[in-house]
Amino acid sequence: MKKSLLLIAGSVSFALVLAGCTLSLAEDVPPPPGYEAPTYLDVPEVIEGAFPASLPNAANGAALYPERCAPCHGDLGLGDGPQASQLPVPPAAIGNFELASQRSPAQWYAMVTNGKIESFMPPFSEGLTDQERWDVVAYAFSLSAQPELIDAGASVYDANCAECHGVNGEGNAEGATDFTSQEVMVGRSDLDIAAATLNGVGSGMPAYGDELDDFSIQAVTAFVRSFSLLPYVDDGLPESVAIEPTTEPTAAIARPDVSETPSADTTEQPQFSDEPLTGEFRGIVANGSGGELPANLKVTLYGYDHTTEAVVLTAQARPDGSFVFRDVELVPERLYFATVDYQGQVYGSDFVIADFGTMEYDLPVTLYESTSDPSGLVVSRMHLFLEFPEPDLMQVVELVVITNPTNLAVVPAGQTMPALEFSLPEGAENLAFQEGELGDRFVTLAGGFGDTRAVLPGSEDYQLLFAYTLPYTRRLEFAQPLDMGAEAVIVFLPADGLTLKSDQLTDGGPQDLGGLVYEMYVGEGLTQGDALAFSLSGRHPLAGGFSISSDTRSLLLGGLGLALALAGAWLWLRERNSIAGPADEEEFETPEDVMDAIIALDEAYERGEVTEADYSSERSELKSILAELLDE
Incomplete structure (x- = not known):
C-alpha cells in the first residue's frame, strides 16, 4: 500500500509541476523510424494586432518567471530547468543571446499566450493577464540583454x-x-x-x-x-x-548581407554572409548488447531545416566504431543526427542543433543485437482515462509505458509481423492512435492490434497512446487481457455518480485535477495472461447533463504524471471528438431526465467543479428545455 500511495502522489504532483512547463509531440522526421524533430525551432507565429497597452514591466515578469517558466527554461533561460531533463525535447534556451536576437516580442507573446502543445509549451492565456504575459516576455528578453x-x-x-x-x-x-x-x-x-x-x-x-x-x-x-x-x-x-x-x-x-535594402515595412530576417560556415561531426558506434561490432558499418548523417531534408552524407565506420564527417555546412538552427542500419533496424544518435561558435559536434550511436521474443519486456505503467463523449458511449484512452530491461532490441519476426501485440476488451471499436494508423505502423490482430515498431533497451523508452470506444448505458463489465505483465495500472474515472469495483484496483481517493474531481484507482503486480477487470455502473454523465469544460481537460491528463499525456493526449482527443454540450434537447427524453441534469449541475457547482458563468448558462438552457418538455 505504501508503494501505491507514493505512486499516486508522484503522479499528481509531477503533473502539477509540468502544467507550467514547456512540453512536445514533434513532427516526424525520416530515419530513424519514430525520430522526431523539435518544432520549437519553427519561427513562432504572431497574434495580429496584439501589442501591450503600456510599457512591459520586466520586474513584474521577473516575479512571475520562477514559477511559470524556470522549471523548464531554467533560472537564466538556458533550457536547463529542473524539469528539462524529463522532456523529450530540450526547452528553448530563451536566455541565449543568439536565439533572442532572432525573435520579436510579438512572437514570444504569441507563444506564451497560445502555447504550442506539440512542442510541450502550455498556453498561459488563462493563468496570466494580458499585461502579465507581456511582462514575462520583457523579462525573458532581459535574460540575454547586455x-x-x-x-x-x-x-x-x-x-x-x-x-x-x-x-x-x-x-x-x-x-x-x-x-x-x-x-x-x-x-x-x-x-x-x-x-x-x-x-x-x-x-x-x-x-x-x-x-x-x-x-x-x-x-x-x-x-x-x-x-x-x-x-x-x-x-x-x-x-x-x-x-x-x-x-x-x-x-x-553577424553583419547581414547589405546587397538588398529592406523596405520600411519589411519583417524578413537579415541574411548572413554568403561564405558557408563548416564544421565537423564525429562519433563512435557502440554495440549495446556487448558483442563485437560488425564490419563495414555505414553511418549516415542527416541535416534537416525543420522538416525539409537538407543534408545526407554517408561514411564508413572504422573497425573501432569511430566515424567522422568533415567540412559539413553549418546552418543556424539546422538539426543534425546520425543513423546506422543494422539487422533491418535503424539506430540513431541524439540530435544536435547548429549554433554560433560551435564547430565540432559529437553524435554517438548505439546499436543492439535483436530478438523477436517480447517476454523480457514489462509494462511499467498503464494509464486508463475513461471518457464519456456522447450518450451510450464510453471512450477509453490508454497510455502504455514499456521498459525493456534486457540488452536486446525486440523487433518483428517478419516484415509484416508486429513486434508487440495488444489485446482489447471485447466490443472495442473505433480504434485510433496518437501516432500512426492501422495498415501502416499498426496491424490488425484477432482481438486487438500489433505494433511493428521495435522496442530498444531502456527504461520507459516506449510509450504508446491509443483510444477506443465501448458501449455504455448504466453498466459495463470491463476485461482487457494483458499481453505483458504490468507493474502499475492507474484508472481515472469522473467522480460524478459512476462507481468502479475491482479486485485488482484500490481506490486511491478523489483527486482534484484542474478544478474537477476524479476518482483514481491503482493496481500493482498484474501478470502476463491476466485480464485487467472492473465493473462500472452508474448513470452516463451526459445522460445527467453534466459536461467537462475543455479548458480543464488539458490539466486532467497531467494527472497521469507523464509529459506525453499532459501535452499530447488531450490535444489529440479534442481533434478527434466533437463534444456535445449538456443542453442538447435530444439528450433528454422526459422532464425527469432534465431534472436529474439540473440536480447534477447544481451539485457540481456546489463542489466547485463548474465555473459560475458555465453554471448560469447551462442551468438557464436546461430550464428552457424542461419548459418545452412540460408543454408537450
Missing part, C-alpha cells in the same frame, strides 16, 4: 540617430520610426533592427553599413530596443553569471 552594450549604444545613437528619431526615440522627423511605439516595436527582432541600420530603409533612412563597425551596430540595436523593452537588471545575480564588458561584437548579430 547592459554594457546598451550603454555603449547610447553614444552611437546620439551621434547618428537622435536627430531624426529623437533623443527619447519618439521619432521627431517625418517618416522616422517611433522606437517608443509598442505597436511598431513588438513586431521587430533585434536582427530586423540591425538590418535596417546596416542597409537603410527606403529613401528616408540611410544605410550605416560603411560607417559603423559590427560592435557599434550591435550596441545601437540594443539601445534602440531599450526604448520599448526596459532591461531588467538584478543586482543579486551571482558573480558567475555577471556579464563582463565587451569591446567585441557578439557572434549572434
Whole structure:
C-alpha cells in the first residue's frame, strides 16, 4: 500500500509541476523510424494586432518567471530547468543571446499566450493577464540583454540617430520610426533592427553599413530596443553569471548581407554572409548488447531545416566504431543526427542543433543485437482515462509505458509481423492512435492490434497512446487481457455518480485535477495472461447533463504524471471528438431526465467543479428545455 500511495502522489504532483512547463509531440522526421524533430525551432507565429497597452514591466515578469517558466527554461533561460531533463525535447534556451536576437516580442507573446502543445509549451492565456504575459516576455528578453552594450549604444545613437528619431526615440522627423511605439516595436527582432541600420530603409533612412563597425551596430540595436523593452537588471545575480564588458561584437548579430535594402515595412530576417560556415561531426558506434561490432558499418548523417531534408552524407565506420564527417555546412538552427542500419533496424544518435561558435559536434550511436521474443519486456505503467463523449458511449484512452530491461532490441519476426501485440476488451471499436494508423505502423490482430515498431533497451523508452470506444448505458463489465505483465495500472474515472469495483484496483481517493474531481484507482503486480477487470455502473454523465469544460481537460491528463499525456493526449482527443454540450434537447427524453441534469449541475457547482458563468448558462438552457418538455 505504501508503494501505491507514493505512486499516486508522484503522479499528481509531477503533473502539477509540468502544467507550467514547456512540453512536445514533434513532427516526424525520416530515419530513424519514430525520430522526431523539435518544432520549437519553427519561427513562432504572431497574434495580429496584439501589442501591450503600456510599457512591459520586466520586474513584474521577473516575479512571475520562477514559477511559470524556470522549471523548464531554467533560472537564466538556458533550457536547463529542473524539469528539462524529463522532456523529450530540450526547452528553448530563451536566455541565449543568439536565439533572442532572432525573435520579436510579438512572437514570444504569441507563444506564451497560445502555447504550442506539440512542442510541450502550455498556453498561459488563462493563468496570466494580458499585461502579465507581456511582462514575462520583457523579462525573458532581459535574460540575454547586455547592459554594457546598451550603454555603449547610447553614444552611437546620439551621434547618428537622435536627430531624426529623437533623443527619447519618439521619432521627431517625418517618416522616422517611433522606437517608443509598442505597436511598431513588438513586431521587430533585434536582427530586423540591425538590418535596417546596416542597409537603410527606403529613401528616408540611410544605410550605416560603411560607417559603423559590427560592435557599434550591435550596441545601437540594443539601445534602440531599450526604448520599448526596459532591461531588467538584478543586482543579486551571482558573480558567475555577471556579464563582463565587451569591446567585441557578439557572434549572434553577424553583419547581414547589405546587397538588398529592406523596405520600411519589411519583417524578413537579415541574411548572413554568403561564405558557408563548416564544421565537423564525429562519433563512435557502440554495440549495446556487448558483442563485437560488425564490419563495414555505414553511418549516415542527416541535416534537416525543420522538416525539409537538407543534408545526407554517408561514411564508413572504422573497425573501432569511430566515424567522422568533415567540412559539413553549418546552418543556424539546422538539426543534425546520425543513423546506422543494422539487422533491418535503424539506430540513431541524439540530435544536435547548429549554433554560433560551435564547430565540432559529437553524435554517438548505439546499436543492439535483436530478438523477436517480447517476454523480457514489462509494462511499467498503464494509464486508463475513461471518457464519456456522447450518450451510450464510453471512450477509453490508454497510455502504455514499456521498459525493456534486457540488452536486446525486440523487433518483428517478419516484415509484416508486429513486434508487440495488444489485446482489447471485447466490443472495442473505433480504434485510433496518437501516432500512426492501422495498415501502416499498426496491424490488425484477432482481438486487438500489433505494433511493428521495435522496442530498444531502456527504461520507459516506449510509450504508446491509443483510444477506443465501448458501449455504455448504466453498466459495463470491463476485461482487457494483458499481453505483458504490468507493474502499475492507474484508472481515472469522473467522480460524478459512476462507481468502479475491482479486485485488482484500490481506490486511491478523489483527486482534484484542474478544478474537477476524479476518482483514481491503482493496481500493482498484474501478470502476463491476466485480464485487467472492473465493473462500472452508474448513470452516463451526459445522460445527467453534466459536461467537462475543455479548458480543464488539458490539466486532467497531467494527472497521469507523464509529459506525453499532459501535452499530447488531450490535444489529440479534442481533434478527434466533437463534444456535445449538456443542453442538447435530444439528450433528454422526459422532464425527469432534465431534472436529474439540473440536480447534477447544481451539485457540481456546489463542489466547485463548474465555473459560475458555465453554471448560469447551462442551468438557464436546461430550464428552457424542461419548459418545452412540460408543454408537450
